[in-house]
Amino acid sequence: MIAKDRLIFPLDVPDAQQARKHVTLLGEHVGVFKIGLELFVSEGPPIVDTIADLTDAAIFLDLKFHDIPATVLRALRSGSCLRRASFITVHCDPGLLEAVASEVPEHTKVLAVTVLTSLDARQLAELGIQPELAKKVVKLVVQRAKIAQEAGCAGVVCSGHEVQAVKEECGEDLLVVTPGIRPEWGDVRKDDQRRIVTPYQAVRNGADYIVVGRPIRAATDPAEAAFMVVNEIQRGLEDRHQGI
Numbered sequence: 001m002i003a004k005d006r007l008i009f010p011l012d013v014p015d016a017q018q019a020r021k022h023v024t025l026l027g028e029h030v031g032v033f034k035i036g037l038e039l040f041v042s043e044g045p046p047i048v049d050t051i052a053d054l055t056d057a058a059i060f061l062d063l064k065f066h067d068i069p070a071t072v073l074r075a076l077r078s079g080s081c082l083r084r085a086s087f088i089t090v091h092c093d094p095g096l097l098e099a100v101a102s103e104v105p106e107h108t109k110v111l112a113v114t115v116l117t118s119l120d121a122r123q124l125a126e127l128g129i130q131p132e133l134a135k136k137v138v139k140l141v142v143q144r145a146k147i148a149q150e151a152g153c154a155g156v157v158c159s160g161h162e163v164q165a166v167k168e169e170c171g172e173d174l175l176v177v178t179p180g181i182r183p184e185w186g187d188v189r190k191d192d193q194r195r196i197v198t199p200y201q202a203v204r205n206g207a208d209y210i211v212v213g214r215p216i217r218a219a220t221d222p223a224e225a226a227f228m229v230v231n232e233i234q235r236g237l238e239d240r241h242q243g244i
């Protein structure tokens with residue numbers, strides 16, 4: 001994989017027209033386009049084919065499924081959109097992860113969402129997570145990553161602060177996708193993301209893929225911003241391999 005293949009750009013836009021615009025503008029620098037709830041709900045399942053037909057990049061269908069296993073399996077069987085999705089996301093419930101991992105086609109990688117990067121320790125405690133785990137988000141993430149691995153998932157989604165611990169505990173083979181990326185040069189640091197790191201730090205810590213949305217979308221020149229992110233990925237990879 002080259003550095004560009006590791007950059008996931010979320011098509012967090014309201015309609016197909018804007019999604020097409022971003023795919024055309026950023027195709028040269030992005031390895032994976034992510035279709036999330038906003039675009040999927042507004043355009044419906046055909047949006048997956050629309051985007052896949054436009055680009056050689058991989059497609060990530062980020063619907064973060066979370067329901068009883070039977071319901072999620074029925075949803076997966078009722079649509080053809082999985083056909084072209086290289087990645088899908090599921091929340092971390094043991095029975096659900098296992099059911100989904102055994103259902104999807106071979107080319108589709110199931111990623112378990114561990115703890116959303118918009119949640120911090122205080123919010124986790126409010127949700128009833130034991131104080132000891134809430135304060136040490138990394139422990140909670142690693143616990144869930146192990147559940148995902150045992151269930152047969154290809155990887156997990158977690159913040160750049162937890163990547164290293166997940167790789168140490170679960171091994172290199174479990175893929176780690178890291179959102180909550182905020183480059184030092186970006187101007188979107190004070191938003192809903194809480195557990196943030198730079199592209200370089202995430203990759204240096206072991207992330208296989210990073211999700212970078214607003215720092216690219218909100219930049220004056222989004223293609224240039226994507227190019228700068230890919231350069232940081234490259235630097236992170238080099239330093240990681242050299243153990244710097």
Ligand code: C5P
Binds near residue numbers: 010113115118193213
């Ligand atoms: O870079 P930016 O904050 O705009 O990226 C937001 C994207 O990352 C959204 O598409 C969101 O769904 C995704 N994401 C996230 N936290 C997770 C998983 C995915 O922010 N834990």
